Amino acid sequence: MTTVVFTEKNKAAAQISNILAGGSARRTIVAGVPVYEFQRNGVPWKIMGLAGHIMGYDYPEEFNNWRDVDPALLLDTEPVKQITKAQFGNAILKLSQDADLLVLACDFDREGENIGFEAKSIAEKVSKSTVKRARFSSLSKSEIEKAFTDLVEPDENMAMSAEARQILDLKMGAAFTRFVTLSVRERARTKGVLSVGPCQTPTCGFVYERELAIRKFDSKDFWKIEGFFIGKGTDFAGAHRGGHIYEKEKADAIFSKIKGCKTALVSKKTVKEMKTNAPFPLNTNEFLKRSSKFLGVSPEKALEVAEQLYLSGFTSYPRTETNKYADDMDFKKILKGFTRGDYQDFALLLLSQSTITPRNGKKDGHDHPPIHPIKAGSRAEIEKAVKMPHAWDIYDLIVRHFIANLLPEAVFEKTRFELTVGDELFDSTGSIQKSAGWLAVYPFEKPKDKLLPDLEELDVIDVKKINNVKSQTMPPKKLTEAELLTLMDKHGIGTKATAPSHIETNKKRGYFETKGKTIAIMDTGFTLMDALHSSVPILVKPDIRARIESLIQEVEDGTKKFPQALEEGTALIKEMYSQLLKNRDVMVSQIAGTITDEAVAADKKNHVGTCPECGRMLRMVITDKGRFVGCTGYPQCKNTYPLPKAGALNVQRSRKCKKDGIAVIKVGNKYFWSVGIGPCFSCELEKECFPPEVIGPCPSCDGQMFLIATKDSRFLGCTKRCGHTQSVPKKGRLTVTDKVCEGCGWHFIRVKEQGKDAKEYCANRKCEAAAAARKDAIRKAREK
DNA sequence: GCAAGGTC
Numbered sequence: 001m002t003t004v005v006f007t008e009k010n011k012a013a014a015q016i017s018n019i020l021a022g023g024s025a026r027r028t029i030v031a032g033v034p035v036y037e038f039q040r041n042g043v044p045w046k047i048m049g050l051a052g053h054i055m056g057y058d059y060p061e062e063f064n065n066w067r068d069v070d071p072a073l074l075l076d077t078e079p080v081k082q083i084t085k086a087q088f089g090n091a092i093l094k095l096s097q098d099a100d101l102l103v104l105a106c107d108f109d110r111e112g113e114n115i116g117f118e119a120k121s122i123a124e125k126v127s128k129s130t131v132k133r134a135r136f137s138s139l140s141k142s143e144i145e146k147a148f149t150d151l152v153e154p155d156e157n158m159a160m161s162a163e164a165r166q167i168l169d170l171k172m173g174a175a176f177t178r179f180v181t182l183s184v185r186e187r188a189r190t191k192g193v194l195s196v197g198p199c200q201t202p203t204c205g206f207v208y209e210r211e212l213a214i215r216k217f218d219s220k221d222f223w224k225i226e227g228f229f230i231g232k233g234t235d236f237a238g239a240h241r242g243g244h245i246y247e248k249e250k251a252d253a254i255f256s257k258i259k260g261c262k263t264a265l266v267s268k269k270t271v272k273e274m275k276t277n278a279p280f281p282l283n284t285n286e287f288l289k290r291s292s293k294f295l296g297v298s299p300e301k302a303l304e305v306a307e308q309l310y311l312s313g314f315t316s317y318p319r320t321e322t323n324k325y326a327d328d329m330d331f332k333k334i335l336k337g338f339t340r341g342d343y344q345d346f347a348l349l350l351l352s353q354s355t356i357t358p359r360n361g362k363k364d365g366h367d368h369p370p371i372h373p374i375k376a377g378s379r380a381e382i383e384k385a386v387k388m389p390h391a392w393d394i395y396d397l398i399v400r401h402f403i404a405n406l407l408p409e410a411v412f413e414k415t416r417f418e419l420t421v422g423d424e425l426f427d428s429t430g431s432i433q434k435s436a437g438w439l440a441v442y443p444f445e446k447p448k449d450k451l452l453p454d455l456e457e458l459d460v461i462d463v464k465k466i467n468n469v470k471s472q473t474m475p476p477k478k479l480t481e482a483e484l485l486t487l488m489d490k491h492g493i494g495t496k497a498t499a500p501s502h503i504e505t506n507k508k509r510g511y512f513e514t515k516g517k518t519i520a521i522m523d524t525g526f527t528l529m530d531a532l533h534s535s536v537p538i539l540v541k542p543d544i545r546a547r548i549e550s551l552i553q554e555v556e557d558g559t560k561k562f563p564q565a566l567e568e569g570t571a572l573i574k575e576m577y578s579q580l581l582k583n584r585d586v587m588v589s590q591i592a593g594t595i596t597d598e599a600v601a602a603d604k605k606n607h608v609g610t611c612p613e614c615g616r617m618l619r620m621v622i623t624d625k626g627r628f629v630g631c632t633g634y635p636q637c638k639n640t641y642p643l644p645k646a647g648a649l650n651v652q653r654s655r656k657c658k659k660d661g662i663a664v665i666k667v668g669n670k671y672f673w674s675v676g677i678g679p680c681f682s683c684e685l686e687k688e689c690f691p692p693e694v695i696g697p698c699p700s701c702d703g704q705m706f707l708i709a710t711k712d713s714r715f716l717g718c719t720k721r722c723g724h725t726q727s728v729p730k731k732g733r734l735t736v737t738d739k740v741c742e743g744c745g746w747h748f749i750r751v752k753e754q755g756k757d758a759k760e761y762c763a764n765r766k767c768e769a770a771a772a773a774r775k776d777a778i779r780k781a782r783e784k
Numbered sequence: 785g786c787a788a789g790g791t792c
Contacts, residue, residue, distance in 0.1 A: 009791060052790025059786085066785070074786085111790055166788075173787030181786085197787045311792080319791085498789060505787090 003045045004099040005134070006092070006119040008106035010034055010049030011317075012139060016105065017047045019144045031091040046095055050106070054085040055118045057170050071178040072581075075574050079170050089122050096123035104154055105134040105147070108366050110556065113155055114162035120154065137366030138326060161556035161565075168548050168569040173197040175577060176539075180528070180591070183584055187592035194528060194591070195509055198545050199494045201532065203502045204511045204521075205540035206487045208529035210479045211521045217475035223251035224469050227426045229264055229419065231461040234453035238419050238428035244471075255468035258422040266459040267425070268418035274431070275411055278404045278438035279445075280323040280361030281370030284496035285489045287318070289482040290397060294444040296517055297390045299481060299500035305386060305394045306371065312385040314377050315398050319497045321365030329369065331356045331406060337376030338399070346403045346441050359405045359438075365496075372402045403441045410437035415452050421463060428452060478518040491542035492549060527594040535583035536576045547572060589636065596632045608651055608675060609663045613639040618662060618675075620649060629662070629675050641675045649673075658685050669709075692719060693736050696746030699766045700724040705746070707736065716763075726765055732756075743769025 007013040013036055017025035021038035025047075028035050036047045057079040063069050083089040096102065102123055104116030113133075120131050132151035136143040176196035184190055225240035245251040280286065284303070291302035306318035325331075331350070338347035350356055361370075373395070377385070382395045411434040419426040430452035433439070439446055455461065479487075484503065488494055494502045506512050511525030521529075533540045538547070551569050554560035560568075580587065593616060600607050600617040608618040608629050616633040620643065627649075629641040643649065647668035655664040661674030672680040672690060680686050692706035695716060699705075703720030707728070716726040732753035739748040741762035752758040762770040 011791095050790090051792065054790090056789090057787090064785085071786090107790090115790065162789080169787045169789085171787090175786085177786040193785060195786065199788065307792080495789070497791080501788085 001043050001100050002098055003040075003043055003101045003103060004095045004123075005045065005047040005103040005105050006116060007047065007049045008112055008115055009051060012105070012107075013047045013049030015139045016144055017045070019139075019141050020045065020047075020148060030094050032087045033091040035091070035095065046099075047105075048091060048095060050088055050115055050119060051085060053111075053115055053118065054083060054088040055081050055121075056084040057081050057166050059170075059174065066178050066182060069178075071175045071182070072574075072577060074175040074178070075171055075570055075577060079167060083122070092119050092122045093126055096127040096129075099123070099127055100129050102127065102129055102131045103134050103148070103151060104131065105136075108135050108137055110158055110162045113158040116154065117156070117159040117163075137364075138369070140326065140328065157558045158556050160562040161552040164552045164555055164562060164565050164569065165548065167566060168551075168573065169198055171570060172573045172576075175573065176580070179577070179580065180587075183588045184591045184595065187588055188595040190595055192509065194524075195505065196532070196539070197505075198548060199498070199502045200505045200509075201529075201539055202491070202493050202542045202545060203484070203488060204506045204525055204529055205533075205542075206484055207479055207506075207512050207519050207521045208526060208533070208540065210476060211526060214475045214478070219475065220246065220473045221248075222246045222471055222473065223248060224471060225251065225255055225424075226467045226469055227264070227419065227421060228464040228467075229428070229461050230464050231266075231453040231455045231459065234451075235464065236428055236430070236452055238417070238426035241425040241427055244473075251468055254424055255466065258424050259466050259468075261421045261463050261466070263460050264426070264463050265420045266417055266455050266457055266461065267420040268416075269455065269457045270416045272414045272416075273411060273434070274414050275409045276437075276439070277409050278359045278407065278442070279401070280359065281325060281372070281405050282398065282401050283320050283323040283361075283363060283365075283370055284318060285321075285485060285499065286323065287371050287398070288500060289485050290401070290444070291390075291394060292481040292485070292517055294397065295390060295393050297394065298503075298514065299485060300504045301388075301390065302394060303497075303500050305388050305391055306398075308386040308388060309382070309391065309395055309398070314373065314375050314382065314385065314395060316370075316372050316374055317368040318371055320368035320370065321363055321496055322367060323361030323363045323370050325358045325360060325369060325372075325405075329358070331358065334373060334402075335406075337373075338403075341376065341378060342396075343399060343403060343441065346407065350403070350406055356406050370405075371398055373399045397444070400441050400444075404438040407438035407441060408435075410439040411435040412447075417452065417455065419461075421466070478520060480517045481514060481519060482517070484519060491545070493542055493545055523594045523597070524591070527590050531583075531587040531590045532580070535587060536579045539576060544576075593632060600632055605651075608665075611637060611639050612662070613637055620651075643675075644673055644679070655689070658689055659683060664689075694719070694747075695736055695749070696741070696744060696764065698722060698724055699764070726763070728763055741767060741769060743767050 007016060017036035017038060020040055025036040025038040028037055033048060038045050059074065059077060059079050063077060104120060106112035106116040131154055133154040134147040134151055136147035177193060180194045180196055184194055222244040224244055227238045229236055229238060288299040288302050291297045292299060303318060306315065309315040310318050335347045335350050338344065379392045382392050412431045413434050414429065414431045417428045419428060430450045432449050485499055488499050510522055512519050512521045529540050538544050548569060551565045555562055555565045597617045600619045606620040608620060611618050611631040611633060614631060614633045614637040616631055616637060618629050618631055621628055621630040627643045629643060631637040631639045644667050647670060650666040652664040652666050657664055657674040657677060659677050661677040663675045665673045665675060667673050674680055677683060680689060694704045694706045696705055698718040701718060701720050701722040703718040703722055705716045706719055708715055708717045714728055716728060718724045729751050732751040735750045737748045737750050737760060741748060744764045744767035746762055746764045748760050749763045750758055750760045764770050
């Protein structure tokens with residue numbers, strides 16, 4: 001007569017056995033998995049924690065080759081469920097063999113029900129015993145006792161709804177990802193995978209929509225009239241009640257009426273007390289948003305740190321939807337740990353109260369309490385236990401948020417003056433914090449006091465200045481990670497545990513990147529969203545997730561059978577797939593183009609510039625037959641330019657062709673070539689673009705000596721072609737320096753031969769100073 | 785090599 005219980009995770013197994021056994025549970029290991037054993041009502045009990053899902057769907061082996069399988073075929077193929085965590089499968093088999101009762105005790109939600117059914121399906125291979133369900137919303141003693149006394153039937157509909165989600169998500173993800181990746185690969189050399197999925201794609205969609213709004217934004221001019229006043233010796237500002245005025249004439253008219261006014265009348269004064277409540281207790285989403293906003297820690301990292309803090313016993317379970325504390329939460333017990341250290345003042349204050357009333361939200365996911373500290377830890381203790389960046393910052397945020405939830409509201413005094421200047425009205429507001437309340441422990445959200453002078457109604461004050469300021473409406477700002485999390489939460493994209501991973505997937509794919517706390521879409525992400533949006537709009541929006549969600553909700557409610565939901569869901573995906581297929585060519589050229597452009601721009605050596613015909617990228621194309629400059633828009637854009645047949649080519653990014661050439665290329669060490677124009681030496685603007693490298697005055701006429709370099713020799717010649725020439729060293733790299741010879745006015749030349757020190761000197765054979773220096777050098781060499 | 789969902 002053995003009862004075997006499966007929980008969602010080891011931690012829950014340990015806690016539940018502790019409650020049911022009254023502390024007498026014995027921890028053993030079965031097939032490498034911890035199991036808690038004890039006697040209850042004379043019956044042996046064994047409780048094992050799973051590790052979330054221990055099974056998963058995948059396509060059969062023969063569908064693994066992307067090249068050989070038409071992605072559309074995946075939509076007509078049923079993926080297969082397999083055990084993904086073998087040791088758990090084995091442990092379940094061993095435990096179930098001699099069980100008389102199996103109890104599924106995973107979390108009380110859809111996935112929890114499904115995880116329980118995974119264990120059930122494995123256990124039923126070796127056991128025919130009854131399977132029951134224990135349902136509880138928290139791991140409190142009373143709930144657990146009750147749940148295991150009043151066992152219920154497992155909810156197959158609920159479990160199957162999660163099953164439908166898994167299959168539909170995989171079908172859609174696999175088919176679309178393969179289709180997009182392979183199609184684009186025909187035209188662009190892409191290294192990675194271009195993935196599409198019911199959560200990751202709408203997540204990127206939010207970033208895309210914001211980017212569109214920014215790009216489409218049309219800025220408008222407006223004027224605002226500002227007043228600067230002095231009251232009782234204090235300077236303060238006010239704004240004209242007209243606010244943003246979009247007609248210049250209107251603003252000018254008001255301004256010219258009052259610009260000469262020297263005094264203002266305090267025509268009205270209102271003082272109001274304003275109270276600000278502490279934020280709701282931290283559920284996962286709120287925690288991730290605040291970690292990003294206040295600490296600049298990405299959702300992914302924040303969740304990792306919280307997981308470690310939880311495993312080290314410092315904070316509670318980090319994945320929860322609940323933002324209200326249970327009625328029996330023992331705040332004082334936790335606060336007692338904080339009576340020493342950073343938070344002692346607040347802890348002592350709260351402990352001195354007879355009752356503690358927390359600030360509570362309204363969400364109850366029936367899962368875990370809000371994220372809160374379990375145990376006090378110093379910075380050193382936290383950093384020793386959790387060796388990750390920001391471990392202390394995140395613990396500190398959790399503790400401060402927890403204490404803030406228990407402290408009273410903050411009170412402000414808001415003062416507003418209505419000021420009359422001429423017959424125009426201005427407003428000025430200020431606020432003073434009267435009582436800090438929860439803000440005392442929560443430095444992340446401290447509003448600044450804005451002081452106003454102590455004026456009364458009908459006081460007359462000085463006007464210092466009136467300004468009529470021209471301004472412009474600003475485009476929307478880029479999304480922050482915190483805002484993205486809000487949007488995902490609001491539209492049901494991902495869950496408390498997966499939202500960070502969807503953001504991470506998009507970063508990994510090169511769809512967007514984070515710069516500090518804001519998110520910037522990348523070209524690949526933008527064009528992919530653009531392409532998907534134009535052929536299957538629903539895919540880029542939260543609607544796709546919502547459609548699947550409503551289907552599986554019907555399965556859970558029992559109003560639709562599982563096979564029916566699967567069929568309808570598959571039909572929906574097929575419909576989207578066929579729309580995408582119809583627009584394949586446009587999509588491919590858009591995405592492939594962007595990816596090629598990105599690659600070309602990154603390939604500094606061959607990237608030439610922007611195509612004047614189509615705006616895409618120009619690059620050097622080198623084939624067996626020859627070389628030319630071509631456009632990445634090929635074959636739509638057939639713009640090309642010839643290149644010289646021989647010589648190494650180097651794009652000169654600092655040079656610009658004055659005759660509207662696309663770019664200037666250096667050919668070997670010989671001459672320059674302007675793309676679209678031809679060799680620079682045949683251009684009448686050559687001397688303007690490449691002025692001779694003048695060294696100094698010609699010793700025979702009033703011309704200038706300059707460096708002439710030909711294919712196989714170099715020498716100095718006169719700009720007036722007077723016939724005077726002079727040789728220069730044949731070996732080494734020769735440059736004309738800025739240093740000027742005092743004797744003759746020639747620039748020093750610098751000669752650097754490989755493996756030798758560079759020499760700098762005056763090369764003028766007629767220069768006496770140079771001759772003396774040469775003699776001196778020879779004498780010194782002889783002496784040695 | 786594809787998704788999203790659990791959890792370590």
